[in-house]
Amino acid sequence: MSLLEVREVTIRFRDATQGAGSALRTAVDRVSLTLDRGTSLGLVGESGSGKTTLGKALLRLLPIDGGEILFEGQSLAGLRGGDLKRFRRRAQMIFQDPMGALDPRQTVGSALDEVLAVHRLIPRERRPARIAELLGQVGLESRQATRYPHEFSGGQRQRVGIARALALEPELLIADEPVSALDVSVQAQILNLLADLQAQLGFACLFIAHDLAVVRYLCPRVAVMCRGQIVESGTTETVFSSPQHPYTAQLLAAVPDVQAALEEGRARRG
Template identity: 55%
Template sequence: MSAPLIEAIGLSKTFPGKGVFHKGKPVQAVKHIDASVSRGEALGVVGESGSGKSTLGRLMLGLMPVTEGTVRFDGKPVTGGSRAEWRAARKRMQIVFQDPYGSLDPRRRVGDQIADGIGIHGILPRAQRGARVAELLAKVGLDPAHAARFPHEFSGGQRQRIGIARALSTGPEFLVADEPVSALDVSIQAQVIQLLGDLRRDLGLAMMFISHDLPVVANLCDRVIVMYLGKVMEEGTAREIFARPIHPYTRALLSATPMLDPAKRSQRILLQGDPPSPSNPPSGCVFRTRCAHARDACAEVVPELRPFGDGASRVACIRAEEIS
């Protein structure tokens, strides 16, 4: 694999605890994560709601401060850097948000919103921005004349295309797609996924694709990391993860994927109980309280993410060899 374009090293994020459920205890949303994306590569990030997927994406983009660890972009650390260093890096990395309704300002024309990044980073003079906006709208499958419209005049799928056009306005090399189709009708989801795949190929984008839709991740991504309660349980190529999952949590996620072909359906693995509170995670392996393979040692040892088999995959499970 080529050198990473963006890399997280030992990344952690802790939020102060608030509310009756957390009783003032700090909430560790992401804990000691190593992740990287190479140029032109698509990394899928999967896991249940609350596993830390979106937090990881925002930390890598610098949209929230890290508690611990380092983010390196194109070989240079950006965490702890000056505002000028972050500004230069942000021009090269962008995000497509989950909510196509809330991510656009309803009071402004969409063309002006797409042009914001172009103006902020001084990419083009004002006289040339209209042509660039028209080009971007056409690239995402919309009529350039739509630049004069307001967000409420578009459907959800069209708004997400506008969000993608805005993300592309600065010519980024790295794109975080945070659940980009979960708020859309099923009939529209495939179109947006196809658009992201085409853009990735045509523009050579590195992409972090955050999703709970495992079949989409299998088709779109080169590698996958599986997260649970802020930690990575398993990492590997999409082919290996979906063909031969190792970690019990990965197996449970894949067993819940709907399959139309009865011959391809696996036996459903039902996890017991709800995920633990991130303000009070279990000792040892954070998944042990819901794992059918857990033993006493799982409560005592924090499993490291380590190579498994031929080294193409990594897994955080002390019993991986026994249960595989």
């Protein structure tokens, strides 16, 4: 059984430009995909193609208008109470702007403590050690727990966002453009970190990005989204070497410098 199975999911929004009672716009149009445990799937497509909308629906942060989303074979639509809370622990998201998930008035340590406390995974007295461990896992120092989000660089802040998402040992991580706001050299560091953490912790990852170069590094499989539909999917290798859809070929032209930075980083790490 796949960890995540998406069957013909459709999501519509009312088009605000058309006034009340107006037409619905289809943001996600009969999308199907599967994600197996511990694997990564890249989801690429231009701005407005529906990637974030789909990602949010996969975490049940948005309702769907058609189709079905199954997590370990169980429909998300039916989850209530304790089951929904357990699902919320098992599936996490990281965002382009980690500030969105962090409270500016809360130290990073206290933000992580709160996450651990809500889900009662670890007794209070063991939480400081767990927080130190989490910060270490994302390449930060435990003494940085006393700092506030604005006291970190963009790359460090994304590390905090990753620590927060991984605090509950999720089985599914949805990474929505987690590096697109960062400098190219920092992008490579964060992507390398995600790859290392995935190898170590074994979570499955849906990696959302504009460009294929970033996805190529992390994801053996990729799906290409265009105007709400998946127009092409397959192994990243195949999609890269012989794109079947003209839209995919267009996306392939993007950001060769990220690729170069990644390869350099990889070579350095051996």
